[in-house]
């Protein structure tokens with residue numbers, strides 16, 4: 001079985017593209033077949049429960065709302081005991097168009113995972129972003145990797161290249 005479960009939700013494909021790139025980068029380190037990539041659409045708690053290491057990717061929509069498939073997954077997420085699991089989040093958003101809600105979904109899901117005993121890894125500095133407010137922010141860090149492919153897509157690759165080894169290190173996989 002794959003080592004990491006990489007789940008994403010997407011409305012217009014940006015998070016899917018990043019998730020596919022991330023899988024390639026993770027497997028370059030861990031080996032082919034080590035990452036199980038799947039869309040969160042219609043998934044059940046058992047699909048996620050199967051993995052000790054999880055990476056969850058989600059955009060934020062409509063002034064701080066969750067992407068629809070992730071919103072539907074919340075009752076399933078609440079059923080999972082994340083004790084012993086290491087979880088990392090990445091989120092896509094638009095820091096200028098939705099400056100008061102930048103990548104909010106990340107903060108919402110991080111709180112649920114922590115409440116259910118997850119060890120959340122992969123926090124990143126807020127430096128380099130110009131948003132006003134984000135539920136994903138705690139002091140000067142985000143609770144995962146925020147990406148803005150709408151405005152700063154030229155930085156996406158670099159941000160991934162920094163984050164992937166960080167997460168693997170914090171998960172104890174490298």
Ligand SMILES: Cc1cc2nc3c(=O)[nH]c(=O)nc-3n(C[C@H](O)[C@H](O)[C@H](O)COP(=O)(O)O)c2cc1C
Pocket residue numbers: 009010011012013014015016059060061062063064065092093094095098101102103104149150
């Ligand atoms: C109508 C609309 C509402 C949005 N609302 C937010 C928001 O509240 N916060 C945010 O950070 N980004 C927001 N965005 C930006 C999207 O999250 C961003 O385009 C993201 O890359 C979409 O990812 P997806 O293609 O995987 O669905 C919004 C975009 C649109 C078009």
